[in-house]
Amino acid sequence: xxxxxxxxxxxxxxxxxxxxxxxxxxxxxxxxxxxxxxxxxxxxxxxxxxxxxxxxxxxxxxxxxxxxxxxxxxxxxxxxxxxxxxxxxxxxxxxxxxxxxxxxxxxxxxxxxxxxxxxxxxxxxxxxxxxxxxxxxxxxxxxxxxxxxxxxxxxxxxxxxxxxxxxxxxxxxxxxxxxxxxxxxxxxxxxxxxxxxxxxxxxxxxxxxxxxxxxxxxxxxxxxxxxxxxxxxxxxxxxxxxxxxxxxxxxxxxxxxxxxxxxxxxxxxxxxxxxxxxxxxxxxxxxxxxxxxx
Amino acid sequence: xxxxxxxxxxxxxxxxxxxxxxxxxxxxxxxxxxxxxxxxxxxxxxxxxxxxxxxxxxxxxxxxxxxxxxxxxxxxxxxxxxxxxxxxxxxxxxxxxxxxxxxxxxxxxxxxxxxxxxxxxxxxxxxxxxxxxxxxxxxxxxxxxxxxxxxxxxxxxxxxxxxxxxxxxxxxxxxxxxxxxxxxxxxxxxxxxxxxxxxxxxxxxxxxxxxxxxxxxxxxxxxxxxxxxxxxxxxxxxxxxxxxxxxxxxxxxxxxxxx
Numbered sequence: 001x002x003x004x005x006x007x008x009x010x011x012x013x014x015x016x017x018x019x020x021x022x023x024x025x026x027x028x029x030x031x032x033x034x035x036x037x038x039x040x041x042x043x044x045x046x047x048x049x050x051x052x053x054x055x056x057x058x059x060x061x062x063x064x065x066x067x068x069x070x071x072x073x074x075x076x077x078x079x080x081x082x083x084x085x086x087x088x089x090x091x092x093x094x095x096x097x098x099x100x101x102x103x104x105x106x107x108x109x110x111x112x113x114x115x116x117x118x119x120x121x122x123x124x125x126x127x128x129x130x131x132x133x134x135x136x137x138x139x140x141x142x143x144x145x146x147x148x149x150x151x152x153x154x155x156x157x158x159x160x161x162x163x164x165x166x167x168x169x170x171x172x173x174x175x176x177x178x179x180x181x182x183x184x185x186x187x188x189x190x191x192x193x194x195x196x197x198x199x200x201x202x203x204x205x206x207x208x209x210x211x212x213x214x215x216x217x218x219x220x221x222x223x224x225x226x227x228x229x230x231x232x233x234x235x236x237x238x239x240x241x242x243x244x245x246x247x248x249x250x251x252x253x254x255x256x257x258x259x260x261x262x263x264x265x266x267x268x269x270x271x272x273x274x275x276x277x278x279x280x281x282x283x284x285x286x287x288x289x290x291x292x293x294x
Numbered sequence: 295x296x297x298x299x300x301x302x303x304x305x306x307x308x309x310x311x312x313x314x315x316x317x318x319x320x321x322x323x324x325x326x327x328x329x330x331x332x333x334x335x336x337x338x339x340x341x342x343x344x345x346x347x348x349x350x351x352x353x354x355x356x357x358x359x360x361x362x363x364x365x366x367x368x369x370x371x372x373x374x375x376x377x378x379x380x381x382x383x384x385x386x387x388x389x390x391x392x393x394x395x396x397x398x399x400x401x402x403x404x405x406x407x408x409x410x411x412x413x414x415x416x417x418x419x420x421x422x423x424x425x426x427x428x429x430x431x432x433x434x435x436x437x438x439x440x441x442x443x444x445x446x447x448x449x450x451x452x453x454x455x456x457x458x459x460x461x462x463x464x465x466x467x468x469x470x471x472x473x474x475x476x477x478x479x480x481x482x483x484x485x486x487x488x489x490x491x492x493x494x495x496x497x498x499x500x501x502x503x504x505x506x507x508x509x510x511x512x513x514x515x516x517x518x519x520x521x522x523x524x525x526x527x528x529x530x531x532x533x534x535x536x537x538x539x540x541x542x543x544x545x546x547x548x549x550x551x552x553x
Contacts, residue, residue: 036549048418052345052374053360077374078422101419103358108419115417127406131382131431134375150383154402154455155425175468192402195341205345207374227345259362268357268546 014212028198028242036220036247037063041072044093045185048075048216049082049135052207053103053266056258057190058082059251060222062292075184077133077208081257081274084108085292086218088125088284094124096182098133106273109278119291121282125162132179138207139181140215156162186246190255192262194223198242201230204261206238213240222251224263297527299480300439302499304330304528304535307391307437316340317389318382318427321359323437324391324534326538329355333534342381344423346372355538363545378423382430385471386472390431392424392454396446399492399513401436401456401474403428404449411451419449421453428454429464433472440479446512457491481507483524486514493538 033293041047041064049057064072073094074083081102086092088110100111100219114123128136132150139147148167158164158177167178177280189209193201200221202209213219230239242248254260257267277287297305300323307327311317312451313336319328329352340349345360349369356364367369372381381387393419394403405424409415427436436454438444456474457464463474475495477484485499495507495517507516525537 054345054365056360075505097420099419099422100417103360104356107417112417116414127420129421130374130423131378131426134378138375138379149379150430151426153429153469154452154458154463155421156406156411156452157421172337180393204362204369205347207345207360210373211375238472261365265362266358268361272546273356 023034028245029247030198031247031249032225033059033063033222033249033251034067036060037067040186040218040220040246041067041068041069041188042185044071045069046073046075046183047188048184049188050207050209050212051078051190051258052077052205053080053253054205054207054258055190055202055209055255055260056080056082057188057222057254057256058256058258060188060190060220061086061251065091065288065292073224074184077130078103078111079108079111081108081271084110084274084278085288087111087114088120088278089288090120092123093121094126096126096128096133098128098130102275104268105275107275109275110284113281126163127157127189128164128179129155129157132164132177133182134208134211135184136179137211137215140183141211144181146178146180146250148176148178150174153177182212182215184212184216186220187212188220188222189213190222190251190260191240192224192260193227194221194248194250195226195230196228198245198248199230200240200242200245200248201233202238202240210238213244219244219247220247220249221245222249222254224252224254224260225286226250253282295527295529295532297532299499301527301532301535302524303437303439303478304509305531306483306499306524307435308334308474308531310435310478311336311339311389311415313338315388316342318342318344318387318391318423320391320393320423321356323393325355326535327437327541328391329538330531330535333538334531338342342387344374344377346374346377348372350383353528353541354543357546378426381427382423385430385432387430388432390427390434392427394424394453395434396444396449397436397438397477398446398449398456399515400458400461401434401486401491402403402449402452402458403436403454403456403476403491404451406451406453408450424454427475428456429469429471431471436474436477437479438479438509440481440507442510442512445510454553457486461491480511487519492516494518495521497524499524500526
């Protein structure tokens with residue numbers, strides 16, 4: 001429907017991609033989780049499953065594991081348990097991240113095993129800081145080729161990550177960090193509600209989800225529930241219009257053991273228990289067979 | 295009242311915060327110290343967690359940086375890019391709390407790897423917000439348990455800039471914030487020397503000998519001309535801290551390995 005309207009002038013490559021996006025996005029579909037992942041996540045894709053501690057799309061991540069995707073580049077600020085599981089099950093070739101721990105508990109053992117010992121496969125890493133990743137998503141959403149900000153000053157991260165460069169501000173001469181924008185093939189997020197038309201409402205800690213969706217070529221959203229209408233809400237509520245999305249999936253409890261504000265709390269006891277489950281390859285694989293693959 | 299070294303460390307860190315501070319809080323010890331300050335001498339302190347929660351007043355300590363408790367008790371919750379862009383980079387935060395696996399004499403921190411970056415002996419979580427917190431906040435307080443393997447002569451990796459490898463790097467890089475102004479450990483309090491910026495012991499916790507600090511510090515540690523004795527935790531401080539930990543343990547369930 002957007003295609004019939006006059007468009008403002010557009011620029012460069014990003015603009016051409018946008019045309020394609022607009023055409024492709026005319027048909028947001030309600031799909032099953034299996035179909036949404038099957039159709040929109042391909043081997044070798046750059047995939048960003050976002051959700052900053054809150055609303056982590058676990059159900060979607062598990063479906064990617066079940067469908068046996070390979071060679072993915074996984075992007076996520078905090079890999080968390082979901083990428084620990086995906087890395088341990090061999091879906092990833094590369095990880096772009098800024099904090100790879102089990103929050104408040106300790107290590108992500110599957111992530112460490114991949115980096116330290118190459119199990120189940122060597123994992124290439126592109127390492128950033130939180131500020132950098134937040135800026136890179138924002139730049140992607142804004143259609144910019146790169147992000148610049150006051151960052152990485154004096155840090156060795158700039159020596160080990162070739163994507164970190166520095167530029168001079170043309171007005172003040174200040175040295176600023178510069179990194180490429182994130183443009184994932186697909187962003188996957190979890191949200192509270194979708195309405196009849198497939199618009200999506202996100203509440204609570206909103207993290208970088210909106211930016212990830214708007215930066216990506218395709219966007220899959222899982223939601224707690226499907227409602228007729230959102231009802232009374234703040235005029236400033238975070239809502240992603242249906243036409244910015246590729247697929248919407250109703251997946252109640254789709255963020256567990258992370259949480260959904262207004263629905264269920266974070267399962268902190270499980271995050272603590274994961275340390276023991278994931279420490280050894282055998283116990284990890286047994287848990288995955290029983291709880292995800294089965 | 296008897297107390298543990300960890301309690302002494304948390305109380306000493308809490309006391310360093312003022313009622314007017316706008317504080318960027320990390321998980322673990324910093325979170326305990328900041329909330330202890332809020333519940334005792336600094337009721338108006340404004341706590342910001344990197345998940346976007348501004349002015350949060352948690353009843354129990356969060357396990358993660360984005361627990362629901364933080365959002366539910368916050369004045370408002372903003373997107374993560376905004377936290378780093380407007381609030382941190384915008385220069386609105388007076389104090390940032392940091393920790394790491396390794397610290398050196400100039401307060402530079404490593405939270406990335408032990409060993410070589412390409413073939414690490416131990417892969418640590420990484421920067422998270424720390425790299426820009428270190429340069430964006432008005433000043434930095436470091437809280438870390440003392441030990442020769444963590445207080446090292448040379449970092450394996452510099453994740454977050456303190457005063458740099460020479461002690462003078464901040465000015466050379468055009469950074470206008472103060473950097474590490476205080477380090478609190480379970481043995482002592484250190485502050486940067488006014489001339490060299492080297493972290494120097496300014497106060498020993500009760501019952502701690504200089505020799506213990508030397509044995510647990512990987513560089514040839516210096517002591518200020520006048521070394522004070524840290525005031526032990528007061529009964530009221532311990533009660534509030536223990537209540538906070540007890541509420542937290544009940545909320546998160548058993549087998550909680552945090553400090």
